[in-house]
Amino acid sequence: MTFGEYIREHREALKEQDRRFSVRQVAQRIGVEPAYLSKIERGDVAPPSEAKIRALAEELGEDPDVLLAMAGKVSSDLQEIIRKRPQLFADLIRQLKSAPDHAILRIARDVRDGDW
Amino acid sequence: MTFGEYIREHREALKEQDRRFSVRQVAQRIGVEPAYLSKIERGDVAPPSEAKIRALAEELGEDPDVLLAMAGKVSSDLQEIIRKRPQLFADLIRQLKSAPDHAILRIARDVRDGDW
DNA sequence: AAATATGTGTACTATATACTACACATGACA
DNA sequence: TGTCATGTGTAGTATATAGTACACATATTT
Numbered sequence: 001m002t003f004g005e006y007i008r009e010h011r012e013a014l015k016e017q018d019r020r021f022s023v024r025q026v027a028q029r030i031g032v033e034p035a036y037l038s039k040i041e042r043g044d045v046a047p048p049s050e051a052k053i054r055a056l057a058e059e060l061g062e063d064p065d066v067l068l069a070m071a072g073k074v075s076s077d078l079q080e081i082i083r084k085r086p087q088l089f090a091d092l093i094r095q096l097k098s099a100p101d102h103a104i105l106r107i108a109r110d111v112r113d114g115d116w
Numbered sequence: 117m118t119f120g121e122y123i124r125e126h127r128e129a130l131k132e133q134d135r136r137f138s139v140r141q142v143a144q145r146i147g148v149e150p151a152y153l154s155k156i157e158r159g160d161v162a163p164p165s166e167a168k169i170r171a172l173a174e175e176l177g178e179d180p181d182v183l184l185a186m187a188g189k190v191s192s193d194l195q196e197i198i199r200k201r202p203q204l205f206a207d208l209i210r211q212l213k214s215a216p217d218h219a220i221l222r223i224a225r226d227v228r229d230g231d232w
Numbered sequence: 233a234a235a236t237a238t239g240t241g242t243a244c245t246a247t248a249t250a251c252t253a254c255a256c257a258t259g260a261c262a
Numbered sequence: 263t264g265t266c267a268t269g270t271g272t273a274g275t276a277t278a279t280a281g282t283a284c285a286c287a288t289a290t291t292t
Binding site: 063065066068069072073074075077078079081082083084085086087088089090091092093094095096097099101103104105107108111112 | 179181182184185188189190191193194195197198199200201202203204205206207208209210211212213215217219220221223224227228
C-alpha cells in the first residue's frame with residue numbers, strides 16, 4: 001500500500017462519520033491546496049514535506065513516524081539524534097537490523113525503566 | 117568545525133606525506149571537478165551527495181557515518197532500517213537520546229553477543 | 233431550481249540539490 | 263625558463279522537491 005492510498009483510505013473512513021473530512025476541508029486544515037492533496041492521495045505526485053505529513057497524521061489520528069516511513073522519510077528529530085553521535089547509533093542500528101521485534105521492544109523498555 | 121574544514125584539514129595532512137592528495141587528484145579519484153571539491157572544502161557550497169561523501173571517506177580513511185553526520189546527513193542504509201519498523205526504532209532512538217555513550221555501547225555489544 | 237460544495241485536470245512556479253565546464257593566476261620543478 | 267600542476271573564480275545546467283492557482287464538471291444541499 002502506498003502513502004497516498006493509505007491516506008485516502010483513512011480519510012474516507014473518517015468521512016463516513018464526519019463530512020469535515022473531505023479532501024477540500026482536510027487540505028485547508030493542513031494548509032495545502034485541495035488539488036494537491038487530491039494528487040497526493042492518488043499518487044499523482046510524491047508525498048508532501050515532513051511538516052505536512054505531520055499535520056496530516058495529527059488530523060487523521062495516525063502515527064507520524066509510520067506515515068513518514070510510508071513516504072520514504074525518517075523524522076528529522078531522529079536524524080538529529082543520530083547525527084550527534086553517528087558512530088554509536090550507526091553501530092547499534094545496524095546491529096538491530098535483523099533483531100526480532102520483541103528484542104528491540106525489550107531494549108526500549110529496559111532503557112525506559114533504567115535497567116542499565 | 118564544518119564539513120569542509122574537516123575535509124581540508126585531513127586531506128592536507130595526508131598531502132604532507134603524499135602529494136597524490138592534492139585537490140585535483142583527490143577530486144579526480146572521487147569523481148568530481150577540482151573546482152567543486154575546492155568549493156566544498158571552503159564551505160562555498162553545501163556538502164556533496166552521500167555517494168561522494170562515501171568516496172571521500174574511503175579516500176581519506178575516515179568514518180563515513182561521521183562525515184555524513186558533519187554534512188547534516190544520515191546514511192541511507194540506516195534510514196531504510198528505520199523505515200521498515202518505524203515505531204520500534206523511533207521509540208528506541210528517542211529513549212536513547214539522553215542515554216550516556218557507555219550505555220548505548222553496551223547495548224550494541226549485548227546485541228552483538230546475543231545476550232538477549 | 234439555485235446555490236454551494238466536492239474532487240480533479242492543467243499549467244505554472246520557486247527553491248534546493250548536485251553538480252560541470254572553462255579560464256586564469258600562481259607555484260613547483262626539471 | 264619554460265612547462266606542468268595546483269587551487270580557485272565565474273557562469274551555467276539538470277533534476278528534484280514542494281508546492282500554488284484556476285477552471286470545470288459533477289454531486290449535494292437548501
